[in-house]
Amino acid sequence: MVAVNMTVNGKPASAELDPRTLLVQFLRDHLRLTGTHVGCDTSQCGACVVHMDGHAVKSCTVLAATCSGSQVTTIEGLANAAGLHPMQEAFRENHGLQCGFCTPGMIMTAVDLVHRKGFALDETTIREELEGNLCRCTGYHNIVKAIAAGAQAMAAEGPAQQVAE
Amino acid sequence: MGVTKIGTAVRRKEDQRFITGRGQYTDDLDRPGQAHAVFVRSPHAHAHVRGIDAASARAMPGVLAVLTGEDVAADSVGGLICGWMIHSKDGSPMKAGPHPALAQGKVRYVGDHVAVVIAETLIAARDAAEAVLVDYEVLPAAADTAKTQAADAPQVHEVAPRNTVYEWQLGDKAATEAAFARAAHVTKLDLVNNRLVPNPLEPRVAIGEYEPGTEVFTLHTTSQNPHVARLVLAAFIGIAPEHKLRVIAPDVGGGFGSKIFIYAEETVCVWAAKRVGRPVKWTSDRTEAFLCDAHGRDHVTHAELALDERGKILGLKVKTIANLGAYLSTFASSVPTYLYAPLLSGQYDIPAIYCEVDGVYTNTAPVDAYRGAGRPEATFVIERLMEIAARELGVEPVQLRRRNFVKSFPHQTPVIMAYDVGDYNASLARALELIDYTGLAKRKRESARKGLRRGIGFSAYIEACGIAPSQAVGSLGAGVGLWESAEVRVNPTGSVEVLTGSHSHGQGHETTFAQLVSDRLGIPIEQVSIVHGDTDKVQFGMGTYGSRSGAVGMSAIVKAMDKVIAKAKKVAAHVLEASEGDIEFKDGRFSVAGTDRGLAFGEVALQAYIAHKFSGQELEPGLKEGAFYDPTNFTFPAGMHVCELEIDPDTGIATIDKWVAVDDFGNVINPMIVEGQVHGGIAQGVGQALFEGAVYDSAGQLVTASFMDYRMPRAADLPSFTVDMTVTPCPSNPLGIKGCGEAGAIAAPPAVINALTDALGHENIEMPATPQAIWRACRNTPAQLAAE
Ligand code: FES
Ligand code: FES
Numbered sequence: 001m002v003a004v005n006m007t008v009n010g011k012p013a014s015a016e017l018d019p020r021t022l023l024v025q026f027l028r029d030h031l032r033l034t035g036t037h038v039g040c041d042t043s044q045c046g047a048c049v050v051h052m053d054g055h056a057v058k059s060c061t062v063l064a065a066t067c068s069g070s071q072v073t074t075i076e077g078l079a080n081a082a083g084l085h086p087m088q089e090a091f092r093e094n095h096g097l098q099c100g101f102c103t104p105g106m107i108m109t110a111v112d113l114v115h116r117k118g119f120a121l122d123e124t125t126i127r128e129e130l131e132g133n134l135c136r137c138t139g140y141h142n143i144v145k146a147i148a149a150g151a152q153a154m155a156a157e158g159p160a161q162q163v164a165e
Numbered sequence: 166m167g168v169t170k171i172g173t174a175v176r177r178k179e180d181q182r183f184i185t186g187r188g189q190y191t192d193d194l195d196r197p198g199q200a201h202a203v204f205v206r207s208p209h210a211h212a213h214v215r216g217i218d219a220a221s222a223r224a225m226p227g228v229l230a231v232l233t234g235e236d237v238a239a240d241s242v243g244g245l246i247c248g249w250m251i252h253s254k255d256g257s258p259m260k261a262g263p264h265p266a267l268a269q270g271k272v273r274y275v276g277d278h279v280a281v282v283i284a285e286t287l288i289a290a291r292d293a294a295e296a297v298l299v300d301y302e303v304l305p306a307a308a309d310t311a312k313t314q315a316a317d318a319p320q321v322h323e324v325a326p327r328n329t330v331y332e333w334q335l336g337d338k339a340a341t342e343a344a345f346a347r348a349a350h351v352t353k354l355d356l357v358n359n360r361l362v363p364n365p366l367e368p369r370v371a372i373g374e375y376e377p378g379t380e381v382f383t384l385h386t387t388s389q390n391p392h393v394a395r396l397v398l399a400a401f402i403g404i405a406p407e408h409k410l411r412v413i414a415p416d417v418g419g420g421f422g423s424k425i426f427i428y429a430e431e432t433v434c435v436w437a438a439k440r441v442g443r444p445v446k447w448t449s450d451r452t453e454a455f456l457c458d459a460h461g462r463d464h465v466t467h468a469e470l471a472l473d474e475r476g477k478i479l480g481l482k483v484k485t486i487a488n489l490g491a492y493l494s495t496f497a498s499s500v501p502t503y504l505y506a507p508l509l510s511g512q513y514d515i516p517a518i519y520c521e522v523d524g525v526y527t528n529t530a531p532v533d534a535y536r537g538a539g540r541p542e543a544t545f546v547i548e549r550l551m552e553i554a555a556r557e558l559g560v561e562p563v564q565l566r567r568r569n570f571v572k573s574f575p576h577q578t579p580v581i582m583a584y585d586v587g588d589y590n591a592s593l594a595r596a597l598e599l600i601d602y603t604g605l606a607k608r609k610r611e612s613a614r615k616g617l618r619r620g621i622g623f624s625a626y627i628e629a630c631g632i633a634p635s636q637a638v639g640s641l642g643a644g645v646g647l648w649e650s651a652e653v654r655v656n657p658t659g660s661v662e663v664l665t666g667s668h669s670h671g672q673g674h675e676t677t678f679a680q681l682v683s684d685r686l687g688i689p690i691e692q693v694s695i696v697h698g699d700t701d702k703v704q705f706g707m708g709t710y711g712s713r714s715g716a717v718g719m720s721a722i723v724k725a726m727d728k729v730i731a732k733a734k735k736v737a738a739h740v741l742e743a744s745e746g747d748i749e750f751k752d753g754r755f756s757v758a759g760t761d762r763g764l765a766f767g768e769v770a771l772q773a774y775i776a777h778k779f780s781g782q783e784l785e786p787g788l789k790e791g792a793f794y795d796p797t798n799f800t801f802p803a804g805m806h807v808c809e810l811e812i813d814p815d816t817g818i819a820t821i822d823k824w825v826a827v828d829d830f831g832n833v834i835n836p837m838i839v840e841g842q843v844h845g846g847i848a849q850g851v852g853q854a855l856f857e858g859a860v861y862d863s864a865g866q867l868v869t870a871s872f873m874d875y876r877m878p879r880a881a882d883l884p885s886f887t888v889d890m891t892v893t894p895c896p897s898n899p900l901g902i903k904g905c906g907e908a909g910a911i912a913a914p915p916a917v918i919n920a921l922t923d924a925l926g927h928e929n930i931e932m933p934a935t936p937q938a939i940w941r942a943c944r945n946t947p948a949q950l951a952a953e
Contacts, residue, residue, distance in 0.1 A: 035187065041452055084185070092180040098672070099417065101188075136365055136421070
C-alpha cells in the first residue's frame with residue numbers, strides 16, 4: 001500500500017492504495033468521480049482524459065501513486081458555480097455527443113487544445129489534435145464543430161476562463 | 166415555455182448529465198457488498214478441456230468462488246439461445262450446437278468462457294484468474310470462412326457436419342436461370358465483406374444481485390433491450406422466473422447491435438450472485454470486448470448480374486458463405502438470411518433474384534447483428550455490381566442506375582419486400598447537384614496535375630427498417646414479435662411520463678420522444694420525461710435495433726396519446742358540461758366547439774384525478790393509457806451517398822475530399838439528431854471500407870484484438886459531411902417515419918470502394934482498403950491483373 005495525496009477539483013484527496021492503482025481507478029472507485037471513463041486498455045481512446053497540473057493526461061496511463069502533490073481536474077470540476085464551461089455548452093449546442101461515453105474525455109481534450117493552440121482553431125488542426133480520442137457515435141463531424149465553437153466562446157469569456165483551473 | 170414542434174432541431178435533454186460527467190453508465194454503479202468477477206478465457210481457438218485445477222486460486226486471499234462448466238451443469242443453468250429458426254433448402258432445421266455459459270469439456274474460440282473467479286476486489290479476482298490451471302488438449306482450428314466447409318476441416322460442433330449450420334435459399338432459381346440465359350451481358354463479382362468488431366466505446370458491464378428475502382434477482386447491464394434479456398434469462402436459460410428478475414439498462418454508451426445479445430457474462434453474474442450470496446460485477450476490458458462481443462459481417466460472396474443489351478437488369482444471383490462464429494448468438498441466424506437477401510434488389514426493378522446462403526461455424530467469436538446487419542452486405546453486393554456493370558458496358562454509373570430504378574410504388578420485389586414509397590431519382594438528382602458532378606472532370610484533372618488520382622463512387626441504398634410486423638417475422642422463423650409498447654402517464658399537475666420499451670444508447674430518445682409528446686399534447690417539452698431501460702418500470706418492450714425506435718416505438722406513443730386525448734375529452738366534457746362530441750383538442754386546449762369555453766391540458770389532468778365533476782362509476786378517474794403498436798409493414802429508408810476521394814499513389818493514402826448524403830427517412834422529428842445518426846453511420850461505413858478488419862490467423866488467434874491493431878476511424882480520417890434529405894412520408898405508420906440509424910453504415914462502404922476503383926481504373930481491391938492495399942493496387946497494371 002502507498003499513500004497518495006493530491007488535489008482533485010480543488011479539494012484535497014488522499015488514500016492508501018495498492019501501488020498498481022491507476023489514476024482513473026482512484027478517481028472512479030475511491031472518489032466516485034465516475035465522469036471519467038475507461039474505454040480501452042491500451043491508452044488509445046481518450047475516454048479517460050483529465051487535466052493534471054494544467055495539462056491533459058490519459059488517467060488510465062498514470063499510476064495514482066505518481067500523482068501526489070498534483071492538481072487534478074476532471075469533467076466534474078470543469079463547470080463552476082457560474083454554470084457550464086463554454087466547451088461543455090458548445091458540445092450541447094452543436095450536438096457533439098450521442099451516447100456521451102467519449103464526451104468527458106473529448107471535452108477535457110478540447111479545453112486543453114484551446115489552452116495550447118489558442119482560440120482560432122481550424123478544422124484540420126482540430127481533427128489532427130483529436131488523434132488520441134475515439135468516438136464511435138458521431139463520426140466526429142459535430143465534435144469538430146463543437147470544439148471550434150467552444151474555442152470561440154472561451155475567447156469571448158477571456159482570461160477568466162484560463163485561471164479557473 | 167412553449168411547445169416544441171415536430172421537425173425542430175431542439176437541443177437534447179439528456180446532454181446536461183453527459184457533458185458534466187453525471188451520466189450513470191453501468192460501470193458507474195456499485196452495489197453494496199459487491200464482489201468482482203473475472204473470467205478465465207480460452208487462449209486456444211479449439212481445444213478439449215481435460216481438467217481445471219482451481220485449488221490454488223480458491224485459496225488465494227479475497228477469493229470467494231471459482232465456478233466452472235460443472236457448476237453451471239449442476240445448477241441446470243440453460244444454454245444461451247439463438248432466437249430465429251432458419252430452415253435449409255431441404256426443409257431441415259438449422260443445426261445449432263450447444264452454447265453453455267461456461268465451457269463443458271470443449272472450447273471453441275479464443276476468449277471462450279472456461280471459468281469465472283469471484284473475489285472481494287478486482288485485483289484479487291485478476292490475480293486468482295491467473296492461478297487457475299486449465300489442462301487443454303489443443304485441436305486444429307477452423308478459422309477461415311471460405312474453407313470451413315471442407316471435408317477435412319476441423320469440426321466445430323458435432324451436430325453440424327462440414328460446419329454447416331444451414332444451406333438457405335431465397336427467390337426463384339428457375340426464373341433467375343432463365344433470365345441469365347437471355348442476358349446480353351453478365352457482370353460477375355467475387356467479394357469478401359470484411360469482419361468487423363462493433364466497438365461501442367463503453368465496454369459491456371453486468372452486475373448481478375440476489376435478494377434472498379424476496380427471492381428477487383436484479384441485473385444491471387449494458388443492454389439495448391432489457392426486456393428481451395429478461396425473457397431469455399428467465400424462459401430459456403432458466404436462472405430466475407421472469408417476475409422475479411429485474412433488468413435495468415441505465416445510460417448505455419453505444420451499442421450498434423453488440424448489446425442486443427444475451428451473453429455468457431451477464432448470465433453468469435446473475436447466477437453467481439445467488440450462489441455466492443453477494444452482488445457480482447463484471448466489467449469488460451477492451452481486449453475482452455474484441456474477443457467476445459459478437460462481431461459483424463464476414464461474408465464470402467460470388468454474385469452475378471444479368472443485363473439486356475440496353476442495360477436493363479434481368480436477373481441477379483448470389484451465393485454467400487456467412488461466418489456465424491463458434492456459437493449461434495441471439496439473432497445470428499437471421500442476419501445473413503432474412504436481413505440480407507430481401508434487400509438484394511436495392512433500389513432497382515429486378516425481375517428475378519436467387520440467393521443461396523450457407524451459414525457456417527468457425528472457431529471464431531460469434532457473429533451477429535452489427536449496425537445495418539445484413540443490409541450493408543446486400544447493398545455492397547448490388548452497388549458494386551451496378552458500378553462494375555456500368556463500367557463494363559461503358560455507360561455512366563449514374564445512368565445505369567437511373568435506367569433501373571424502381572419508379573412506381575408499391576413495388577413488389579422477387580425477394581419478399583414490398584417497397585411502399587420512395588423517389589430514387591430525386592435523391593440522386595439532389596446528390597449530383599450537391600457534389601457538383603458537372604465539375605468532376607475538372608477536379609480530376611486538377612488532382613492529376615498534383616500527381617493524385619481522384620475517383621467518385623455512388624451508393625444507392627435501401628434498407629428495411631421499422632422492424633417489424635410480428636406476423637411476418639413469425640412466419641420467417643423469428644422467436645419473438647417485434648411490436649413496441651408505450652405507456653403515457655399524465656400526472657395531476659399535467660406533466661407527463663412516457664414509458665417506452667425502446668432503449669436509448671445515444672439516439673436521443675429523451676429528446677425526440679419528448680418532442681413528439683410536446684407537439685401532440687401541446688405542453689412544454691420540459692414537462693415531459695421519457696422512462697426506459699428498466700423492466701420494473703416499463704411493462705414490456707422489444708428494445709432498440711433495426712432503426713425501429715422512431716417508426717415503431719414512437720408510433721406506440723402516438724397510439725397511447727390518442728387514447729389519453731380520447732379519455733381527456735370525456736373528462737373535459739363533464740367539466741365543461743358539454744357533450745363529448747363537441748369537445749375539440751387543439752394546441753394543448755380542450756374546448757367546446759364554436760365557443761370560447763375551454764380548459765388547458767393540465768386543468769383536465771387535474772380534473773381527471775380529483776374526479777369531482779364526474780361519477781367514478783361512469784368514467785374511471787385518472788389519466789394513463791398504454792398501447793402496443795405492431796407495424797403493418799417494414800419501412801424503406803433509401804438514399805444516395807456519393808464519395809469523392811483522392812489517392813496518393815506514392816503513399817497509398819486515400820483522402821476523402823467530399824461526402825454527400827441525400828437520404829429519404831420520411832418525416833423527421835429532430836433533424837439535428839437525424840443528421841448526427843447519418844454522420845456516425847458514415848464513419849462506421851468508411852471504417853469498414855478503409856480501415857477496420859478483424860483478422861484471425863490460421864490457428865484461430867485474433868490478431869487484431871486491441872485499438873493498436875484494429876484501426877478505428879479517427880477524426881483526421883474523415884471529412885465534414887454534406888447531409889441533405891428528400892422526403893416521401895412512410896404510409897404505414899402514423900408519423901410517416903422510416904428510420905435513420907443504420908443508413909450511413911449501409912450506404913458508405915460501396916460508395917468508398919466505387920470511388921477507389923474509379924480512381925484506380927480497375928476493380929481489384931478488397932475491404933479494408935488500407936494504404937498498403939491501395940499502394941499495391943496503384944502498381945497493378947491491366948497486364949499484371951490479366952496475368953493473375
Ligand atoms: S481508457 Fe482508453 S485511453 Fe485511457
Ligand atoms: S458519443 Fe458515443 S462514443 Fe462518442
